[in-house]
Amino acid sequence: MTPLPAAADLLASAHVVALPMRVRFRGVDVREAVVFEGPCGWGEFAPFAEYPDDEAARWLAGGIEAAYAGWPAAVRDTVPVNATVPAVPADRVADVLARFDGCTTAKVKVAERGQSVDDDVDRVAAVRDVMGPSARIRVDANGGWSETGAVEALARLAAYDLEYAEQPCATVEELASLRIALARNGINVLVAADESIRKAEDPVRVARLGAADLVVVKAAPLGGVRAALEVVDACGLPAVVSSALDTSVGIAAGIALAAALPELDHACGLGTVSLFERDLAVDPLRPVAGRLATAHPVPDATALDELAAAPDRQHWWRDRLARCLDLLTEGVPR
Missing domain, CATH: 3.20.20.120 (Enolase-like C-terminal domain)
Structure with missing residues (x-):
């Protein structure tokens, strides 16, 4: 199990972005996501907006794995x-x-x-x-x-x-x-x-x-x-x-x-x-x-700024991330 970071550490490196779609897909015109950096690179938290916190928490666990633990060995490049x-x-x-x-x-x-x-x-x-x-x-x-x-x-x-x-x-x-x-x-x-x-x-x-x-x-x-x-x-x-x-x-x-x-x-x-x-x-x-x-993408600082979500969406996503981290800390299955 990946050790969980402190909420303050996770939020300190978090960026909430909004990416416009070329074509409407799955009812989505703009895709929102949170990306954050850890010792192993960058992770992502982007459960769809309608998903409840207990389901969304699994997405956060995946992002934390990427940023704080890394991935298993590959058998193909x-x-x-x-x-x-x-x-x-x-x-x-x-x-x-x-x-x-x-x-x-x-x-x-x-x-x-x-x-x-x-x-x-x-x-x-x-x-x-x-x-x-x-x-x-x-x-x-x-x-x-x-x-x-x-x-x-x-x-x-x-x-x-x-x-x-x-x-x-x-x-x-x-x-x-x-x-x-x-x-x-x-x-x-x-x-x-x-x-x-x-x-x-x-x-x-x-x-x-x-x-x-x-x-x-x-x-x-x-x-x-x-x-x-x-x-x-x-x-x-x-x-x-x-x-x-x-x-x-x-x-x-x-x-x-x-x-x-x-x-x-x-x-x-x-x-x-x-x-x-x-x-x-x-x-x-x-x-x-x-x-x-296989790759470990690094976000572009300019893109993070230009694709930043609106302030109200920033607040919404950061609150959601904190709630889901609490659920993981309490032992929601990962």
């Missing part, structure tokens, strides 16, 4: 990454993909509120058209479909040779039932679990109930790189590492996780810095030739 396509109209797909240098896998957002399956099909078709027949395409519904809706949507989307569907339904029970329904209907699409891993009190339940073919793991929501590695080991399923719309500081933890996995057979969702208008790092972690190298 670079990791493959996928392009990420938000729920944009089909005619904007090519522009989005152009920001992901050399990526041969794309994750496409589907089941967006206010959109239809027709919109999803058009978007995925455009991705296949731009990337060609050899590219891998995965879709991410963020739990937005019912089981029936998922069967109907995936029956249509399967025509584009999907690598897998990420969190097509919200609950573990629905995922388990969906896998059976897909097989019965001859729909050859694998199921990956994301929210059912990172937001669950018992992430291994996915594996016990046979609810997924793969697990998607994110360093910050699971409490850090070491905690995420333990989850992967306990689940015993192939793992895909993804981001939580992190700055380069947070992405570095995801790369460290992917670099430390014993096996890595899938491109990782760690290229999302390309979705920001501007990042805070001196050398932003954007994919080159479809890969990212």
Whole structure:
């Protein structure tokens, strides 16, 4: 377990930033985050605003691990990454993909509120058209479909040779039932679990109930790189590492996780810095030739100043960080 810093020390080096998005993503136009420096480098605390403190505390544990303990040894120096396509109209797909240098896998957002399956099909078709027949395409519904809706949507989307569907339904029970329904209907699409891993009190339940073919793991929501590695080991399923719309500081933890996995057979969702208008790092972690190298990004002092959040948001985030540190000190599981 990583020793916890004093609140005064953590807050003394903390910077609250607000990064404008190129495209609205996950309902977010501006991504807010806290970054702070420790003896091992920089860490990030950026749970989404709606998350309660007990859940957000795990994100803080991950940031503290990065800044105060460092990460496990890597078994590879670079990791493959996928392009990420938000729920944009089909005619904007090519522009989005152009920001992901050399990526041969794309994750496409589907089941967006206010959109239809027709919109999803058009978007995925455009991705296949731009990337060609050899590219891998995965879709991410963020739990937005019912089981029936998922069967109907995936029956249509399967025509584009999907690598897998990420969190097509919200609950573990629905995922388990969906896998059976897909097989019965001859729909050859694998199921990956994301929210059912990172937001669950018992992430291994996915594996016990046979609810997924793969697990998607994110360093910050699971409490850090070491905690995420333990989850992967306990689940015993192939793992895909993804981001939580992190700055380069947070992405570095995801790369460290992917670099430390014993096996890595899938491109990782760690290229999302390309979705920001501007990042805070001196050398932003954007994919080159479809890969990212292990790194310890250092924020640029000018960027920290120019991207600083408004005073009321500074206060909100610093209070939240202090509350979450108190929870960790009291022994909330990490």
